[in-house]
Amino acid sequence: MRTIAQISDLHFGRHSDFLAEDLLTSVNERAPALVVISGDLTQRARHGEFAQARKFLDRVVPPKLVVPGNHDVPLFNLFNRFWRPLARYDRHIQPVGAVGDLYRDDEIAVLGLNTARSFTRKHGRLSVEQIARIGQVFAQVAPHVFKTLVTHHPLGMPEGEAERRLAGRSALALGAIAAADIHLLLSGHYHRAMAGDLPTEIGGRGAVLILHAGTAISTRTRELEGNSYNLIEIDGDVVTVRVMCWGAGRGFHEVRAAAYRFVDGRWRTAVAA
Template sequence: MHRIVHISDLHFGTEHPDLLEPLRNAINGAGADIVAVSGDLTQRARRHQFRAARAFLDSLAPPWISVPGNHDVPLDKLWDRFFRPYARYREVICEDLCPVRRLGPLTLVGLNTVNPHTWQRGRIGLRNVRRACDTLGEAGGIGVVIAHHPFNQLPDSGKALMRHATAAAGALAECGAQVILTGHLHQWRADPFVTRQQDRNLLQVQVGTSLSRRVRGQPNDFAVLDFDDAGVEVRRMAWFAPAFRTADLRRFDRIGPEWRRA
């Protein structure tokens, strides 16, 4: 069995200080092989916010892999936003915006879905999809994609689906992606969805905000994913003071190309 902890939308700058130690303890006590961070590490892409986020990540026991979110590019510094949007992220967090990690049969592929020219709505570029597909095709096994913006969302999400999401999801499913880890909406969701291009299914696990005070009617949370030969168990860990506790537990089995909830 291989275990991934999935966190997102830390938003250092609007973080809840009382949650820092409980979140660190919960993650370090989970026995995970790796922590996947799906963007929005900061609130306003300030250097001190990135440093606080990096210090938190480095305090975790497991290794981590991260991608940027839309809050990780400058909003109010237009020169930086348009001409060097990822400079501070690369300086403090990670030079690679689309990192790759291998964990036994799992291949984790990060995708940068940020569009610096718009504030909220993301986009997924064809070049990044092709590179992810090359990696997944070579690796085989179980492909896990990490991205900030969801590839599929409910109509009441309140935000526009990122550009090219459906086509990109179809291409990723075709080349070996099975699970997508996302954030952005500050809402929990763990469900399979079928792309329009073919009948292969993707399982999207979308966590809310793990640290920010900017919750949207849901508690702060993160996910623990346990992969085995038959499928994956997804556990939602939500904040119920004074600790993060199990709020939802779902089992998904892989039947041929399809995910089915047990």
């Protein structure tokens, strides 16, 4: 069994220090195999915001896998935005991901891809080269290993959720995801925790479990959602997703759990332990 903590949309610069401390306590106490940080580490991609994010990440004890989000590309500094969109991210954050963009052990393999772009800044996209890389990377991973892909911008919506704009080239990416037998997609961006099977089969190869994370510590919460992060337990063909929400006096605590079992090529809802 492996546990992944997914924290997302931290938005340092428009965050709560108090929640950041509670998040550190909660994540480090749970001691997951990996902490995935799925983008939007800052609010405006300022050096000071990246420095705060870096300080925070340095205190996250487990191995970390980080991808940037659209807010990590400068908006107003046009030279940086178009010529060096991730220069600040690379300088402050890249050294933290000591494992690079791929984490693997004998049970899980997790690849992170950058969808943040200068031109399609808000909605992001994958390049043709990145999509090719999905197949190349996971071809090296044994069939029994649980395979996960991380992007900031979602590549799909879980069944039952309203359609929202996806990262550019999502359809092409989903073909590569099906061919690579990827089990789970992790993303952020919409500041809302959502989970479920992709409603349509992809590439005739069955489905993929889709998990969006809420915003962990930003004050920019959406709709009725508060602040949350996801704890994902992977145990053979059963995946349990626990949404950990913040409450005053309680810190981050479990508010709902859903289990999914892979049966006949689909992720079916099972009873969570």
